[in-house]
Amino acid sequence: MSTFTELVSRTVVLRERNIDTDQIIPARFLTTTERKGLGRYAFNDWRWLADGSTNPEFALNRPENAGAQILVAGRNFGCGSSREHAPWALTDLGLRAVISSQIADIFRSNALKNGLLPIVLDDAIVDELLAQPGIELRIDVASRSVSLPDGRHFEFPLDSFAQTCLLQGVDQLGYLLKQQFAITRFENSRLTAHPPQEFHHAR
Template identity: 75%
Template structure:
């Protein structure tokens, strides 16, 4: 998994389209690899490049002003369609750390949280405001679960405690469990000892 995040401060890239599905995020023909690194160059491939393979200058991620931006603001129902973990892989390899929309597909949201990409759901009114103001700087506080706007306003976003911990520590579910091996081993030893009968108890049982 990627480096842990407790805060994201960045300008926004805006894709106003609704119902951006996972095939638009990463077309199926690029799913032949299990390597995460390098998938960013294929993110939004069919919008990002012209028929001759040249970058589409009108696409938001190709505009110089958006270089290095780590927050995507997208239209409602982002990440819908088929389940593919390659979608958040491609977006994080592209440099994104958070996606904001008024609705984010459940499976995409789950895959994102497992791969260091923070999905933030906000009210439609706020999303419309963010869509109309591309390039503004936002601050996302993962510890407080708050999105801070340039004018001083802030809104809280939903994020369960386990996903929050994994994001901050930069681990996935398996990585989190592996970090607890020592504690698990101690627990198992204590549990075994508590259930082990003493010799006297064994005699009485006979």
């Protein structure tokens, strides 16, 4: 994972509510554990027509949305199954953050473990963003805030551990591995203070 401290990007908007993980990446593409390349299948059944050609009406296919790294979506984004492939596909597509007024808990957890920032804001704010596709936002992880071009700032919930992992660019395992020196030092001091008892077999 790369560090995530700040992001300035235009938004791409999906107004639909209840976008579930099967719509984010259909189950038939879950046969791999490789993350690279999954972006091709993100929103597959919406992005591509039956003949395999690009659906020009889908927001993520429109030229003006190329390079947008912030997805603004309708309420209850990421509901459905717990597949980790969903955030894998979105990050491989180039997205770094998802904003909605409600994000499913399991999807939110999986997203944070994979460097995708799920941001929950009030309905009124999200409705405003949904009505302004392509608006440029600034996301600051350290202050847990989203800034609009008019100068308004809105804070979003983010637990301290997830925030630390994003700022350091590590997942949960990576964070623990970075503490190896401290863990070893603690274990050594514990052994010094409380040496293991010697056991003797009775003869």
